Amino acid sequence: MSVPFLDLKTQHAELYPEIEKVVREAVLNAAFIGGASVNEFEKEFAAFCGTAHSVGVGSGTDALRFALTACGVKSGDEVITVPNTFIATTEAITQAGAAPVFVDIDPGTFNIDVDRIEEKITPKTKAIVPVHLYGQCADMDRILAIAKRRGLKVVEDACQAHGATYRGKMAGSMGDAAAFSFYPGKNLGACGEGGAITTSDDGVAAHSRMLRDHGQIKKYYHSIEGYNGRLDAIQAGILRVKLKRLGGWVKSRRKNAALYKDLLAGVEGISVQHEPDWAENAYHLFVIRVKGRDVLQERLSGMGVATALHYPVPLHLQDAYRHMGLRKGDFPVSEAAAEEILSLPMFPELTEEQIRYVVESIKKAL
Ligand SMILES: Cc1ncc(COP(=O)(O)O)c(C=O)c1O
Structure with missing residues (x-):
């Protein structure tokens, strides 16, 4: 017998008629950027996570970077996270202008050792990025209590944790914002790249929407410099098919x-x-x-x-x-x-x- 590490082919064979319909409609209607499928997916994913907003973006890395910036992380700041994560976590911190500061992990859960966070807080610390590693939430109540006491933002790296819960709350619903990846092998995976920010903060959502789309509030009116970091419509349509099964x-x-x-x-x-x-x-x-x-x-x-x-x-x-x-x-x-x-x-x-x-x-x- 041989056992693959991951088998997406079986899942995709089953979903293919629905996926084909999404692709066919997008191609025949030439609807690739934004539009109904992105808007509907955002509503459905926010409802799944229990947040007021979700903002579809190009990848989990984009989601982390935009969420950090929208939460006010900037050049000269420090952001606390763990060393046992995918490099995207720290790339996003650096690309938001800040410096990653590591805190070791708990040997049993593999998540951030909450007892060691405070010793790494300095006057420059702006945020904590707990990584819900392997699909299990970090100890969010204790992290949020430290953040509240020390005036820090919390951005959950939920890129591996779609559908996880913490004391009954959904991953992605507890921090000031959270980042999800829809890389194909994730619990909710696109047929290409994709990501989303979830937040219940109207300002963070609005800022993230600008960052993903060249800082525009409307076409060719740019409030700030942003990025080309949108979730494309075909991926959003495919994610809607899969979200129903998540x-x-x-x-x-x-x-x-x-x-x-x-x-x-x-x-x-x-x-x-x-x-x-x-x-x-x-x-x-x-x-x-x-x-x-x-x-x-x-x-x-x-x-x-x-x-x-x-x-x-x-x-x-x-x-x-x-x-x-x-x-x-x-x-x-x-x-x-x-x-x-x-x-x-x-x-x-x-x-x-x-x-x-x-x-x-x-x-x-x-
Ligand atoms: C913990 C973690 N953070 C961030 C990312 C980045 O996501 P993406 O590959 O969609 O940019 C990943 C994806 O592998 C991840 O596992």
């Missing part, structure tokens, strides 16, 4: 994760991402932790089980951030995790047979 897909992911956890319980040397009782993980990724990870990954590959690493090198040790002068040992929890994490196959259509095969293969490989 709740069901998240349930399937959670069911798959529950079976993995059940079968892996008691397997010596393996632990899974801790899910506190206040979190409902949307399981964009199912990540185990194991010593000797590289050997296990190679053996699994030999048995037909595809796996991946999210992420093999923490950001403070990447060449791109050498100028920060950080080194090995500065964020030991993130560094240890990077050496031990392994993402197993996870997608809604994964079968029980496939999950059992993955776990049997792990046991054999160990």
Whole structure:
């Protein structure tokens, strides 16, 4: 048997008649930029997340960058985040003019260690970007309490967390703003690039709308300089088709994760991402932790089980951030995790047979 890491083909084959209709209508009506499908998707996605607004943009990176700028982050500011995330989180901070400041993570949840945030706050700190890693929300109540006390903005990086909840609240609804990615493999993925900002702040929404469209309030009237960062109409139409299924897909992911956890319980040397009782993980990724990870990954590959690493090198040790002068040992929890994490196959259509095969293969490989 072979188990792919992700299987979008099965999902797309099932949805193809609806997707084809979206593409056909857009092409025949020559309606590619803005218009009804973007507006309707924005309304539906805001309703899904429980926010007053959603603003469709070109990618999750655009969403983070525009949200930060719209929340007032600018040159000279510092923004707190984690080193164990995709580089887009810190790219967006830098591109908004600010400097990323890292805080280490909790070894069980892999999310920001809230107890260590305050020691990194300086007079320059403007915002915190908690990353809801692998689909599980960071401890938002405690983060929001610190932000309130210290006068900081909170922009959730929800790029992996569509459909996750925190104490019953949807990911993307708790901070001043949040960023989602619709990269194809995400819980809600386009057939190309896409992203969205969610917020209930009218000013942040209006500013984000300008930033995505060259700073325009109406055509050729530019209040500020912005970007070409719009969500295109075909992608919005396809996202509308998929959004209807997102709740069901998240349930399937959670069911798959529950079976993995059940079968892996008691397997010596393996632990899974801790899910506190206040979190409902949307399981964009199912990540185990194991010593000797590289050997296990190679053996699994030999048995037909595809796996991946999210992420093999923490950001403070990447060449791109050498100028920060950080080194090995500065964020030991993130560094240890990077050496031990392994993402197993996870997608809604994964079968029980496939999950059992993955776990049997792990046991054999160990
Ligand atoms: C945590 C995180 N932040 C930001 C992004 C950026 O999203 P995009 O690739 O749509 O720009 C991603 C996407 O992989 C991500 O996983």
